[in-house]
Amino acid sequence: MHVYFILILVAFIWGLNPPVMKIGLIYIPPMPYSAVRLFAALAVGLLIFPRLCKWVPLRSQDKKTLFIASLGFFFFHLFFTFGLQLTTAGNAALILGCLPVSIAIINHFHRFDSIKPGVIKGIFLSMLGVVLMVAGTGKVVSFSGDHIEGAILVLAAQISYGYFTVFSRPLSATYSVYQITTYVLVISTGLFGVVSLPSILAADWQTIPWTGWASAFYSGIFPLCLANCLWIWGTAKVGSATASLYFNLSPVFTIAAGYLILGETFGWMQFCGAVIIIIGLYLTKGNTKNR
Template identity: 30%
Template sequence: MTNSKGDRRTRRRPRHLTVDLGLLLTAVIWGINFSVVKLVLQHLDPLGFNALRFPFAAVAVWVLLRATGRPALPPRSEWLRVLGLGVVGHVIFQIAFIYGIDLTLTGNAALLLSTSPVWVLLIASALGRERFNRAILLGVIATLAGMAILITGGSQEVGGAGLGDLLVLGAALSWASFTVFGRRLTKRRGALEVTAWTLWAALPVIIVMGIPDLMRVDWSSVPVGIWFATAYTGIFGIAIAYLLWSRGMKAIGQSRTAVYQNLVPVIALATAWLWLGETPTAQQLGGAAVILSGVAVARGLAGRRRRPAP
């Protein structure tokens, strides 16, 4: 029996390794994505940009579904749930995210979005799916303190508690809601299916909302590189990253998956520094340290409380 258990653990390691590598890739994709989005928004309005990049994502997940022989449509019994998740996880999230990053610093956006795991725990606790404990409370308090340090500097260079910061925070809450409410459907139907279905459900709304912006674009003045950047944000920033994230949630659980999100603001700050010249301020770095500590406390201690005894 001992050998059998050892063999099962050995067989699981390669699978978990690919999942972990996929989540590491997701952190890199999302970290770079902040600066890419910021660059594209210098040439395109936010809703028009979303309307261009979402078709790239929709085609990418369709190709993956076809290649793996997965069902192209959800069962009728899941349509309402898929529609709701599409609105929360794509329409609301993307609008708040795209306008937020347009109105604040790239580093602020990445740090505020990194708070979403704490809101996941808080929402799950409110729904009775997670036991509210001291770890979650400490994590929430520390995260709120870090956010206060980050966005209340009284200077636009730091963020100044502006509308952009508040919109990105709304995006973090939207992503947390999508994560909590989509977990059971992902376990039942699969990460690729849920990613594709919810994205397609949101696609018509996002395109219609972006048409007025697209009609005002002077296409002759848009550099070719902007099209490649738009494709990157759609195919990698949305389709591939969402898929790898959902796969991680299903394979290794919420706590281990969410650890990789701590890397995103670090990569985003470094990329913005190198590409956009956004030198991190002392206040940003202080806020980052407190925010990431709060997220780590909430997830780490909560995860240990859930871990079964050996």
């Protein structure tokens, strides 16, 4: 399949995730909910992925790269779980929308990918589109008072995901995306399980209805397991900087899903923001690095 279609599919899966998570978080506290998502993703990965590829023994020189990628994935979930509770949805959307900038900086600092002028234009337009979409939703944006701590945590989560994206890419030259995803899930789920253990033990699991479980399992199997596997594959094909622009396409699907499923608003400002994001993606198509 064409790499751009796959990256759009990833953005679509991630875009549907927030409305689904809202349903599950009504019944399950954030930390146990995230733990269930990760355990569900790991279970599917261990069950299916080893059957889909030839397992290559992990080379000693790749262990550091894999560990950094896995830590990035772990810290993203840890920081985002706490950060979102302390700041506004508007703050979180704007900060996550800066992921392409963080990835460009990480790439430059570690000398992985060179960033072409067309990609820089795409990054600018993508961020502008996210700003318009957040403004159009009417969500509060505030970096004062208690919100600053949450904003810092969300920023740390965004940078962590940038490290996961950048450092998982060189591994794809030697290992299958299925093997990389499995390794990352094993390490990050183990770490998150240790950190969230008190919350897991304190949760009242018997009172959770099937809708809460369905939300957590969907969010773990599809956005966490499948989408991140495809994300690693996509970054290997077009480069992490270009792929990161498709990350900002997910709010378009989130707002559309919120409008259709939850009855949330959808106005001209959000429409213009979506168009600008798509224009930014189009400008980068001739500036990818296919590997």
